[in-house]
Structures are given as structure tokens and as C-alpha cells.
Amino acid sequence: MGVLHRRNFILSALAAGPVWAHAARAADADSSELSTFASGLRFPEGPMALADGSALVCEIGAGRVTRVRANGKHEIVGETGGSPAGCAVGPDGAYYVGGLECKEVAGGKLICAGRAADYSGGRIERIDPKTGKVQVLYSEVNGNKLGAPDDLVFDDHGGFWFTDAGTRNERSRDYAGLYYAKADGSFIKEVVFRMTSINGIGLAPDGKTVYVTFPEERLIAAFPITGEGTVDRGPGYKPGRPIATFAPGTIIDSLKVEADETICVAVPVGAPGGVYRFKPNGESLGVVPYSGGGITNLAFGGKDLRTAFLTDSLSGLLLKTKWPAAGLKLNYQTV
Numbered sequence: 001m002g003v004l005h006r007r008n009f010i011l012s013a014l015a016a017g018p019v020w021a022h023a024a025r026a027a028d029a030d031s032s033e034l035s036t037f038a039s040g041l042r043f044p045e046g047p048m049a050l051a052d053g054s055a056l057v058c059e060i061g062a063g064r065v066t067r068v069r070a071n072g073k074h075e076i077v078g079e080t081g082g083s084p085a086g087c088a089v090g091p092d093g094a095y096y097v098g099g100l101e102c103k104e105v106a107g108g109k110l111i112c113a114g115r116a117a118d119y120s121g122g123r124i125e126r127i128d129p130k131t132g133k134v135q136v137l138y139s140e141v142n143g144n145k146l147g148a149p150d151d152l153v154f155d156d157h158g159g160f161w162f163t164d165a166g167t168r169n170e171r172s173r174d175y176a177g178l179y180y181a182k183a184d185g186s187f188i189k190e191v192v193f194r195m196t197s198i199n200g201i202g203l204a205p206d207g208k209t210v211y212v213t214f215p216e217e218r219l220i221a222a223f224p225i226t227g228e229g230t231v232d233r234g235p236g237y238k239p240g241r242p243i244a245t246f247a248p249g250t251i252i253d254s255l256k257v258e259a260d261e262t263i264c265v266a267v268p269v270g271a272p273g274g275v276y277r278f279k280p281n282g283e284s285l286g287v288v289p290y291s292g293g294g295i296t297n298l299a300f301g302g303k304d305l306r307t308a309f310l311t312d313s314l315s316g317l318l319l320k321t322k323w324p325a326a327g328l329k330l331n332y333q334t335v
Contacts, residue, residue: 038068038318044311046087049301051334055309057318058084078127078134086151089332090183091158095127098149098162121145141188147174151201151254154331158183161210163198180229189229192239200255205328211263213255218246243282254297259326268294300327
């Protein structure tokens with residue numbers, strides 16, 4: 001999640017109390033096994049597991065990407081400024097980050113009241129992991145500025161799919177979209193545009209389907225990939241093939257995919273909140289519940305990819321637990 005005004009929505013919903021999300025049974029995981037891997041983070045999001053057992057997180061509230069080691073030590077990887085939201089490793093070993101500009105209000109809480117006065121558009125950035133140098137890779141497509149790039153995922157051709165959640169202020173809003181780009185900065189394409197919302201993104205194990213979440217519609221959807229940066233949009237006004245929907249009052253956020261193509265969706269506000277698991281045909285595999293401040297994203301790591309890192313953004317925590325099944329090894333990820 002890259003747009004801080006959605007944090008306001010999350011905080012408001014939490015204040016109103018729990019809301020029933022989706023009829024779900026408990027998954028084969030014990031949420032009591034969740035342990036705190038790191039605390040004191042400034043709205044962590046976009047986790048990424050590294051080969052040595054450490055993890056990266058985007059600190060939206062601090063404008064930086066941070067590495068958290070197993071001993072709890074925090075190391076700044078790159079200072080992006082703005083609000084970095086999603087992170088992925090590319091074919092060159094660099095870190096690619098989606099981010100935007102926004103402002104904070106209300107006593108240090110991460111609530112965004114529209115765009116910041118100096119908002120200049122969203123961007124995709126590249127961080128050199130050795131030097132920490134931050135390079136703006138993309139800030140526009142077809143002459144139009146990016147609004148709020150969010151989550152991103154690489155394919156095995158050196159390109160990446162990413163979501164742009166769009167921005168809004170008190171009286172207007174920009175549309176959201178699905179995009180595709182190459183890691184070398186040579187190509188960016190608008191794939192599906194004029195959507196009200198989009199957030200999480202992941203690829204099927206065979207690389208032939210891209211999965212996304214639509215927060216405002218409370219919907220998980222699939223797009224069959226038909227070529228480089230092209231998808232089958234599907235019939236009708238609402239794009240994609242619907243997989244699962246959630247009840248009104250639920251907030252859905254980022255997603256990840258397991259090795260067998262089970263889709264895991266972070267639900268910071270629901271009854272219960274946690275991570276919901278679905279087969280590609282929409283069959284529910286239950287929920288890994290969490291009663292804390294709100295799970296917004298997750299990542300798989302460890303040699304067997306059965307270790308999950310989860311961000312509790314509102315509490316500033318990075319959590320760790322054993323997962324019910326093996327996660328999908330991402331392209332260019334080392335474990």
C-alpha cells in the first residue's frame with residue numbers, strides 16, 4: 001500500500017471495531033507462533049526475505065528502505081524520501097521500489113490528508129544494495145505522471161508488473177492502473193487503466209497469470225498474461241477474472257502467492273484480520289488470524305520458503321512465523 005490516505009481509512013475502521021470479512025475457517029497455522037522480528041519501524045510495508053535470514057522493509061513513514069537482521073539490528077539500505085511502499089529484487093540484484101509523495105498529520109500518526117503541498121508525482125526507483133544510491137527509474141508513462149506506484153513483482157524476462165493506486169485530495173482523485181516495465185529503464189507500458197483502486201500483485205508459478213487486489217471493491221482478480229506487458233482484460237467494466245470478494249467493511253491489502261498457486265491476501269481490518277488463503281478457483285483455505293494492529297503484507301523466506309515475514313504497519317512491527325505451506329520463490333530471489 002503506497003497511498004497514506006488509505007491509512008486513514010484503516011485507522012477509522014479499526015476505531016469502529018471489527019467487521020466480518022469473509023466466511024472463513026482457521027488455516028493450518030497457529031497464530032500464537034507469531035514472533036516479533038523487529039519493532040519501532042515507521043509504518044513498515046513491502047517486506048522481502050533475504051538469503052541470510054534478514055529481511056527488507058519499506059518504512060513508509062520514514063522515506064527509506066531498511067534491512068532488519070536476525071539480531072534485531074536495523075540498517076538503512078536506501079533513503080528514497082516520499083513514501084516507499086513495495087520492494088522487489090531485480091535481475092541485477094538491485095532493489096526496485098514503488099513510492100510517492102504524501103504528508104503526515106495528527107501527532108505522528110501516519111494519516112494523509114490529501115497530497116502533500118510539494119507532491120510531484122509517483123515514481124519507481126532503483127536502489128544499489130552496495131552503495132545505497134537511489135535512482136529514479138520511471139516517473140511517467142506516455143507523458144502522464146505516475147500517481148502512486150505500490151507493489152511490484154518481477155517476471156523471468158527481466159521485466160516487472162506493478163500497481164499504481166492513484167492519488168486523491170479532498171475534492172478529486174486520479175485513476176489507478178496496472179503497469180509493466182523493464183528493469184533497465186528502457187520500457188514502461190500502461191496495461192489496464194481507469195480503475196478506482198488497485199494494490200497487491202503477484203504472479204502464478206508458471207508466470208502466465210498476474211493476480212491483483214482491488215481494495216475498494218474488496219476483490220481479488222486474475223489477469224491471464226497474453227504477451228510482454230499485455231493481459232486479457234476480460235469482459236465488462238470491471239477488469240479481470242474475479243476470484244474472491246469480501247464483505248463490506250473489510251479492508252484488503254497486498255498479496256503473495258504460494259508454490260502451489262494458493263493466493264494469500266493480507267486483511268488488516270476484518271473479522272478476523274490476518275492473511276486469507278484462496279485457491280485460484282476461489283475456494284477458501286481459511287485464514288491465519290491476527291488480532292493485532294493490522295497485517296498489510298507478507299513475504300516468504302528460509303531455505304524451504306516456509307518462513308513468513310508479515311508487516312503490522314499500524315504497530316510498526318515486522319513479525320515472523322512458520323507458514324502452512326511453502327511460498328513461491330520469486331524470480332531473482334535468493335534463499
